[in-house]
Amino acid sequence: MNDGNDVIGIEMPTRAEDAAIVPVTLRSKLQPTDSRRVVAITLVIDENPAPMAAKFTLGPNANVTEISTRVRVNNYTNVHAVAELSDGRLYVSKVYVKASGGCSAPAGKNVEEAKNRLGQMRYRQFATSEQGPATSTREAQIMIGHPNNSGLQMDQVTQLYIPAFFVNELHIWQDDSPVLAMEGGISISEDPNIRFTYVSNGAEHFRAEAKDTDGHIFEHEWKVENPGT
Amino acid sequence: MAHGGSVLALLLMLWAPTIARAQEAELPVSEVAPGIFVHIGVTALMTSENEGAIANVGFVVGDSAIAVIDTGGSVREGRQLLAAIRSHSNKPIRYVINTHAHPDHSFGNAAFVGDRTGFVGHKAMPRALAARGQFYLDGFRRTMGDALIDEVRIIPPTVLVDDTLKLDLGGRTLTLKAWPPAHSDNDLTVFDERTKTLFAGDMVFLEHIPVVDGSLKGWLRALDDIAAIPAARVVPGHGPMSAWPAALADERRYLETLAADIRALIASGKPITAAADHAADGERPRWQLFDDYNARNATAAFSEIEWE
Numbered sequence: 001m002n003d004g005n006d007v008i009g010i011e012m013p014t015r016a017e018d019a020a021i022v023p024v025t026l027r028s029k030l031q032p033t034d035s036r037r038v039v040a041i042t043l044v045i046d047e048n049p050a051p052m053a054a055k056f057t058l059g060p061n062a063n064v065t066e067i068s069t070r071v072r073v074n075n076y077t078n079v080h081a082v083a084e085l086s087d088g089r090l091y092v093s094k095v096y097v098k099a100s101g102g103c104s105a106p107a108g109k110n111v112e113e114a115k116n117r118l119g120q121m122r123y124r125q126f127a128t129s130e131q132g133p134a135t136s137t138r139e140a141q142i143m144i145g146h147p148n149n150s151g152l153q154m155d156q157v158t159q160l161y162i163p164a165f166f167v168n169e170l171h172i173w174q175d176d177s178p179v180l181a182m183e184g185g186i187s188i189s190e191d192p193n194i195r196f197t198y199v200s201n202g203a204e205h206f207r208a209e210a211k212d213t214d215g216h217i218f219e220h221e222w223k224v225e226n227p228g229t
Numbered sequence: 230m231a232h233g234g235s236v237l238a239l240l241l242m243l244w245a246p247t248i249a250r251a252q253e254a255e256l257p258v259s260e261v262a263p264g265i266f267v268h269i270g271v272t273a274l275m276t277s278e279n280e281g282a283i284a285n286v287g288f289v290v291g292d293s294a295i296a297v298i299d300t301g302g303s304v305r306e307g308r309q310l311l312a313a314i315r316s317h318s319n320k321p322i323r324y325v326i327n328t329h330a331h332p333d334h335s336f337g338n339a340a341f342v343g344d345r346t347g348f349v350g351h352k353a354m355p356r357a358l359a360a361r362g363q364f365y366l367d368g369f370r371r372t373m374g375d376a377l378i379d380e381v382r383i384i385p386p387t388v389l390v391d392d393t394l395k396l397d398l399g400g401r402t403l404t405l406k407a408w409p410p411a412h413s414d415n416d417l418t419v420f421d422e423r424t425k426t427l428f429a430g431d432m433v434f435l436e437h438i439p440v441v442d443g444s445l446k447g448w449l450r451a452l453d454d455i456a457a458i459p460a461a462r463v464v465p466g467h468g469p470m471s472a473w474p475a476a477l478a479d480e481r482r483y484l485e486t487l488a489a490d491i492r493a494l495i496a497s498g499k500p501i502t503a504a505a506d507h508a509a510d511g512e513r514p515r516w517q518l519f520d521d522y523n524a525r526n527a528t529a530a531f532s533e534i535e536w537e
Contacts, residue, residue: 107361110414
């Protein structure tokens with residue numbers, strides 16, 4: 001695997017303030033002139049019980065250059081981002097994160113609320129400074145209400161594990177063109193939240209479909225504001 | 230003779246834990262109202278040096294029984310609290326009430342396990358302990374060390390409070406109220422009718438920055454209801470004894486500032502990382518442990534308020 005310092009950036013706080021919600025941003029560092037593109041990015045949290053947090057597959061025509069999400073961090077750990085480029089080569093970058101102590105825990109804060117939100121989906125398009133032609137970079141966010149139980153919380157009294165129940169697949173399209181897909185693991189925080197940049201193809205609709213480990217399918221479609229040309 | 234000696238040795242072995250317990254130092258407590266004893270914890274994070282004794286803990290002595298309210302951040306602190314209780318009263322400890330599941334309030338539970346002692350908590354407290362107990366044990370082993378953590382047992386409540394529950398200690402009644410998610414999702418307050426003393430648990434912080442581990446919006450909603458409790462004084466979860474309901478003013482201001490700042494960040498399209506860096510920054514000089522908890526509060530609050 002190749003050194004990814006010039007290919008893939010990974011940003012996380014040095015200290016995970018809330019172990020249940022640790023923001024992470026993955027950023028392509030490829031120059032616009034580079035003929036290669038990022039095909040996929042895998043996020044690995046080394047010391048988590050299931051280290052593979054997520055694999056993002058980037059739509060071939062969406063030009064996604066930045067992806068932010070939130071993860072659980074169980075311990076002091078290295079976090080790796082592995083970018084697969086269109087020439088088949090792999091590049092890796094890493095950061096070190098300290099999980100905080102205190103009352104912080106990877107488990108949920110408000111279990112009833114998390115249940116009530118199950119399956120709700122939200123889409124938000126962020127205003128960019130140069131909102132204009134279809135070729136300009138846009139930024140959007142998809143939120144999915146889901147407790148994303150890890151299956152790794154052992155009840156100290158019964159010695160039984162609380163069953164795993166999490167979003168393991170998410171697909172995002174503009175009209176019928178894939179923008180971004182995520183294979184999720186148990187390290188993704190409750191209420192999975194993906195914020196990303198992309199280039200509009202002029203589509204009038206954004207669509208998201210999520211699947212969870214119990215076989216639920218959640219899907220929603222939104223009208224794009226100012227779709228461009 | 231040899232047989233008699235081994236019986237004696239066996240008896241000594243059986244007595245040994247009792248002797249050790251009796252020799253445990255007493256946790257300093259003051260009688261803040263007749264029959265109400267309180268230890269004010271040090272405002273700090275839990276460490277091996279402070280033995281986890283950072284939360285306020287106390288006990289209420291009735292005519293026939295005693296109720297303990299929170300057991301501290303280690304079994305050692307719990308045993309010291311037990312020693313303090315026994316220097317004031319030999320009445321049976323009928324109830325151990327946990328105001329919520331956090332380690333600084335419940336890690337001392339093992340010191341109070343006995344046939345006739347009921348553990349009392351919010352109906353959601355067993356679930357919180359089930360989901361987080363192991364993480365708490367692992368996490369605090371790092372800062373408190375093996376000696377203190379090895380003897381901690383996660384002990385969930387056996388008497389659950391759904392809405393309100395009255396406990397009779399003989400001649401005095403404690404009114405327990407279970408709150409919707411606020412500081413945590415399993416907060417319980419304890420009100421002594423006789424002396425109008427409110428043990429607020431972590432529903433009330435003074436000096437120590439409030440910690441949001443349940444619902445910021447729920448906590449703000451609860452403040453009006455909690456202010457209506459006809460108390461004369463409050464024992465907060467952290468910070469000094471104070472007059473009621475004036476004690477709520479600082480906490481309310483902090484929580485309202487945090488919510489307003491987060492709403493402004495979300496409205497302007499800022500990412501969650503901006504919350505940790507900027508929200509409620511103006512509150513920094515007013516609180517101890519601000520830098521230990523504010524960014525975490527802001528992160529949690531952002532992920533809650535963005536669903537509005």
